[in-house]
Every structure is written in structure tokens, then in C-alpha cells.
Amino acid sequence: MQDPPKSDAAGGQAFEVPDWATTVERIRAGDAGAMAQLYGVFTRGIRYLLLRTLGVEEVDDRVHDCFVIVTEAIRAGELRDPARLMGYVRTVVRRHIAASIEDAVTRRRTTVEFEDTVFSVSDWKANPEQNLLARQRAEIARRVFKGVSRRDREILRRFYLLEEPQDKICSEMGLTYNQFRLLKSRAKARFGKLGQRLAEGGTLGTPAIRDKRPSEKKPEK
């Protein structure tokens, strides 16, 4: 199967990144400006990855810990390939995440009752606003799913729930790759529209969804 065409606006477009090898050399030479540049560029990225996996608790401390590990490694000349600085940063972040999870699981297993003081890697998910948002999204997705044809529901089910490869789905369901992508794209667009409607008007407009249910159609050859 051919590589999928890049239809989204930013996907596949070139992206300017600093010359990390030069940045590493400047840091090793004691250039404070280079340290500040590095801090400004990737602390947001480190924070983003840590929030996704460990939650908001102590995230600033964790970002700082990762940054210190990276800069100390740079100063000590431990980077074998300065141009691959981001690869090293990612490795540091991943090790930090793995260690935090292992520590949390070990601590949970040694306590009989769960208390507020026990560290939770997913405290941010207990946020009531996040929970409401998740429930709303699930409801919107359910309506999108119900609003497509039975055949399209099967395709979406095989991709999102059964996690079948897209080439298998296409070959067994008689789709071209573009038809498959179009189906997903339409479902996602519908999801976005319903979400926007909810955000603006506070309702999902159930009768409108039912009226627009598409009929069964054969795929184009």
C-alpha cells in the first residue's frame, strides 16, 4: 500500500529546529544564553509529556529534574552525538516516567488502605471538569457513531476498538485507502461540529442528527 497522502495543513511540512550541536557546544563553554535558550525551547515539551503520563502533581519539579539531568550530561561531555540532543532528552523523560510509575506502584502495594497522601499518577484525571469533558466527548462520539451507516460503524469499530490494521480493513471491506481516510475524516469533523454546538448552545441537537443519517452506499471503485 502506498504511503498515505498528507492532507492536514501542518503534517509533513518542514519544521525549523535550532542547531542542537551548536547549542550543546555553547552550554559546555558556559554560555548562559544557550542554557536559557534550551530551557525556553523544551521545558514546555518536557512538561507536556510528563502531564500526559504522570499528571499535574509535582510536574514543575519533574521538569526541573529532567532539565538538570540533561544539562549536567551536556556539561560532563556525556552526549555522544550533540545533534541528537532531543533523543537524549526524550530518553531522560521516559526513564523519569518509568521510575515514577514503578515507585508509585510499589508504594501502593505496601499500603492497605488508599489515602489522600498516597501518590497518584492520575490525580489530574479526578478533576471534575476533566471528567465532565470526557463524558461529553464520549456522548458526542456515541452520537457520531450512531449517525453513520451500519457498514461505516463496522469500519470504525474495527479500527478504533479491534485495532485492526487499516490495510486489512480496506481489503476486507472493499475500500480504497482514501475512502477509508475520508470516512474517518468525516466522523472526526462531525465530532468537532457537535462539540462546537455543545460549547455554543449547550445541547447536542438529537433530532438533527437522526434526520441526517446517511443511507447505505456502495463504495466508489
Add this chain to the structure above:
Amino acid sequence: MVHQTEEQLEFYALGRLTETQVAAVEEHLLVCSVCQDKLDEVEAYALAMREAISAEPKPEPQTDWLAWLRPDNFRLPSWSMAAVGGFAALALATGVYLNRGGTAPAAPLATLQLTAIRGEMPAVVPARETDITLSDAPAGVGLHAEVVDSTGVMVWSGPFHSDARKMLLIRQLPEGSYFIRLYDSGGRLLHEYGFAVRSSR
């Protein structure tokens, strides 16, 4: 470096990239706020869709078993029938060879029983579906489970049936260590369980 496509980000959100691909995406996410925002948007949709579909009843199998004979369902050119037959024979021979001493194929279904307070990590063989019993799970309505790998990446989420204390993990996991997180309907973490996926050989 290039921006990530929406498709790559969706696969990342669903945990369906190889380790090499994950590394490339995450290295880009470290420095690109555009793709961070895009990932949040794509992930919200993909996970919501998976959640919604998992809650739907499984569709009834199609009763019209002769449907595959209809011309509009049969799109293979004539020469491919010989290729299909040859491939089937090759697949059979490969399966016999592999089972004689090569890597065992994944089982269709495996079972696993876990408790939260225990030191060891029970292991299960790779399987397309794993029926997991959480022996000491609390009762409750609307319980939800997530499975994360050893690096914290979520690889599966779905409903937990508290009456039977069971969940059905519909995903073949690679070998490694995993953790199951059990949440109540309000999103509060209740229990966490560890297990490993290992081949029997």
C-alpha cells in the same frame, strides 16, 4: 524535522506505533507546540470514539452468509484465486513450521486473575483477547479500567464489569510489563494491578 501528520498523531494517541515511531513523535513533541495542540485534539476524538464504540453492544453477525458471492462484494480479479490458494498453502506450511519450534502464534483468548496487594507480577501469554478478573475490585457502577505500559503510555481503556469483577482486554499486547488502573465513575483511582505478558517458551 517535519511536523507530524494527523494520522501519525492518531496512531500515537491510540498506542499503535512502533517504539521507533513513538520516539520520533515524542522528540518532535518536545519542541513543537503546534503538534502538541494537534495531538490533544486528535487524541480527544480517538479515545472518545474508542470509548463510545466499546460501550456499544457487539453487532449481530451477518446472517446472509451467501453475501460474499454477490458481485458487488467480490472484487478480486480472476487471477488472484490461484494466488489466494497458493498463499493459503504457504500460510498452512508456515504455521506448521512455526509450531514445530518457532515462535508460538498468539492465542485467541487468555485468562488472568489479579489482586492489588501482592508483590509478584503474574504473567500471561500473548493473546488477541485477555479475560482479566480483578479479584479484590470494589463494587460500583460505571467503573472504568485503563492499561498502561511500563513507561506510562496508555495502551487500552474500557469498561469494567464490577458484578463479575471482569474486564475483557481486546488487544494483543507485546511482551512486557503492564499496569491496570481501575477508576470509579468520578474518575478517582481505586486500585492498580501489575501483570506481565510473556511467551510460554
